[in-house]
Amino acid sequence: MRFAVLGSGSQGNGMLVAQGNTRVLVDCGFSLRETERRLAMLGVHARQLNAVLLTHEHADHVHGVALLAQRYNVPVYLSHGTASGLRKPVQAARHVRCGDRFDIGELQVSVVGVAHDAREPTQYVFGNGNRRFGLLTDLGSYCPRVLKHYEGLDALMIEANHCRDLLASGPYPWFLKQRVGGDRGHLNNHQAANLVAELGWQGLQHLVLAHLSSKNNQPRLARDRFVDTLGCDPAWLQVADQASGLDWREIA
Numbered sequence: 001m002r003f004a005v006l007g008s009g010s011q012g013n014g015m016l017v018a019q020g021n022t023r024v025l026v027d028c029g030f031s032l033r034e035t036e037r038r039l040a041m042l043g044v045h046a047r048q049l050n051a052v053l054l055t056h057e058h059a060d061h062v063h064g065v066a067l068l069a070q071r072y073n074v075p076v077y078l079s080h081g082t083a084s085g086l087r088k089p090v091q092a093a094r095h096v097r098c099g100d101r102f103d104i105g106e107l108q109v110s111v112v113g114v115a116h117d118a119r120e121p122t123q124y125v126f127g128n129g130n131r132r133f134g135l136l137t138d139l140g141s142y143c144p145r146v147l148k149h150y151e152g153l154d155a156l157m158i159e160a161n162h163c164r165d166l167l168a169s170g171p172y173p174w175f176l177k178q179r180v181g182g183d184r185g186h187l188n189n190h191q192a193a194n195l196v197a198e199l200g201w202q203g204l205q206h207l208v209l210a211h212l213s214s215k216n217n218q219p220r221l222a223r224d225r226f227v228d229t230l231g232c233d234p235a236w237l238q239v240a241d242q243a244s245g246l247d248w249r250e251i252a
């Protein structure tokens with residue numbers, strides 16, 4: 001199994017998970033053209049996609065999805081709540097709900113409900129029968145039910161959205177600070193590092209920090225927090241950024 005990131009952050013999100021000839025795109029927050037360009041950088045053409053999975057209806061996750069699905073006739077998996085929040089409905093929608101497990105080609109998919117200020121936000125864990133990869137972004141808090149899905153993974157991409165202090169002293173208006181830092185907002189560096197510490201990270205081949213805020217975080221701060229909390233090698237930690245995402249990573 002392998003994964004790659006088209007880009008990650010409040011300006012647009014998208015990532016690929018692949019096993020054999022099965023390729024799924026999770027979220028499509030860039031314009032169609034930009035999505036095609038970023039896919040091409042990773043050696044993928046949109047017509048090779050088996051499916052698009054959406055996490056929630058925020059624009060940074062769905063901006064280009066309706067056009068992509070239409071042009072390439074790709075099925076879109078999403079929750080009822082996410083579907084109801086889309087400005088442009090997608091064709092070939094397949095509805096999923098929290099707790100679902102299903103196969104797309106050679107990939108096994110588990111749907112995890114999370115706490116975020118969207119209608120019915122979901123995250124996903126992928127497996128190939130041997131290895132498992134978890135994606136966990138856009139959540140303000142977590143409970144044991146969520147943690148359970150992410151136990152024993154071989155690779156994890158997790159949100160480290162903001163630094164508490166930078167958010168507090170930064171440019172956002174008060175209501176937005178409350179929202180981002182709240183239980184249905186985004187994980188800060190502390191929360192994300194603690195979550196990974198609770199799960200245990202020794203079995204992970206890859207740990208990728210994602211959805212970093214450009215205004216309220218810095219890659220160095222996020223890395224330092226994880227290194228302090230986990231005691232891991234700084235060079236081992238990876239960051240998926242907004243401009244260039246992350247090249248393919250193999251989960252052996």
Ligand SMILES: [Zn+2]
Pocket residue numbers: 009010013058060061138211
């Ligand atoms: Zn987001």
Ligand SMILES: [Zn+2]
Pocket residue numbers: 056058116118138
């Ligand atoms: Zn969101």
